Amino acid sequence: MDSTKIWLDKIQHTCRQFGQGYIDIIVDQCEISVIPALSGFSPEITWCSLYEGLPEDIYREQAPLLIRIDLAEQQQVLWLYELAREVSLKAPLLVVVSCWPFSDLADWLRRCIDASHEGRPGVFRFWDTRVFPELFTDILDEAGKAQLKRPALFWSWMDRDRRPAMLEGNGAVASKETCQKIDFSDAQFEAFMCLCDAENFLSTQSLPAHIFATKEAAFSACFNAMQAATKKRILFEEERDTWVMEHLCKHQKEEVIH
Structure with missing residues (x-):
């Protein structure tokens, strides 16, 4: 059974119900650099580093990437399926389905990443699917949960048992509202x-x-x-x-x- 195909097929089906023509994925490049592959698409694929503007962005090849997949572009969709299978064991993809313009979504997520611990600056690696669900059940306060849910219609990932998982977002429209810095308590x-x-x-x-x-x-x-x-x-x-x-x-x- 191809659990990756089942998962991504389900996401595409849900997007069609929403009238959503694209999805965004967060790729953790700790195990694989995908930047070289991104130059081979026609039309060009939309992507950016989520470390942009942070000190960590000097290591662009290790930065988490936000990539927008146009579901009408077969080349992009096929690559998505191949990538999801390749990274499934070590750094699984986190999918966010959002109606926000790409630049607004990227900026919001960067601000979520630029967190602090009792006022000390740090990086919040929320895209790690191994711990993503527990962030909402055991770690984040209501304000922190709202920050991550705000731009999303839903988040999706594969759990440890290779089953599709989904978290409903707020689906708020993009606005000039400022994303508040997430400050973790001890x-x-x-x-x-x-x-x-x-x-x-x-x-x-x-x-x-x-x-x-x-x-x-x-x-x-x-x-x-x-x-x-x-x-x-x-x-x-x-x-x-x-x-x-x-x-x-x-x-x-x-x-x-x-």
């Missing part, structure tokens, strides 16, 4: 680090077979365990990983008994 930053710890744990540790029905369930449980470990001030990696593993196995046994 508590939000700590929770974000627990997401990273959970991702690292699952990539380096082997859970007992069949302990979780899905990869998404495993990640959710691991994230919750990391947060519990942090509250107990179990912070050193080896001790933390051991505690989390014991917590996951114990919790799962209790669920089976009940």
Whole structure:
């Protein structure tokens, strides 16, 4: 089963229902540089670096790119499917469907990226699909959620189990409204680090077979365990990983008994 095709076909079908003739994708170039491929389209494909205007843009080949795919251009659509398959395991695409002009959308997303932690400047890598849904359930406050939802009719990605996922946006029309800087509190930053710890744990540790029905369930449980470990001030990696593993196995046994 070609899960990538099923996902992108579903997005195209939804766009047709909206009367939407294009989609935008965010490509994380940490694993693959796509800039050389972007010069081979006729008509030209519309794209930009989301680090433009930030110090990080000196490494353009590693910057996240916003690329607009014209669904009426078969060359662009075929390339989208090929790219989505190529990056699916290491840096999956994040799709945003928006009615905003490209320049307005790019500017808004750049302002979301240009975040801070207790006033200290930093880069908010919200486009990482491994943690994108948890941003809305566990990390961002209502204002932060609204910032990311505002330009989108919807966001879409493939989850850990290779299933299409979708988050409804606000679908607001483009305006001169200023995007407010997202400033993470210490508590939000700590929770974000627990997401990273959970991702690292699952990539380096082997859970007992069949302990979780899905990869998404495993990640959710691991994230919750990391947060519990942090509250107990179990912070050193080896001790933390051991505690989390014991917590996951114990919790799962209790669920089976009940």
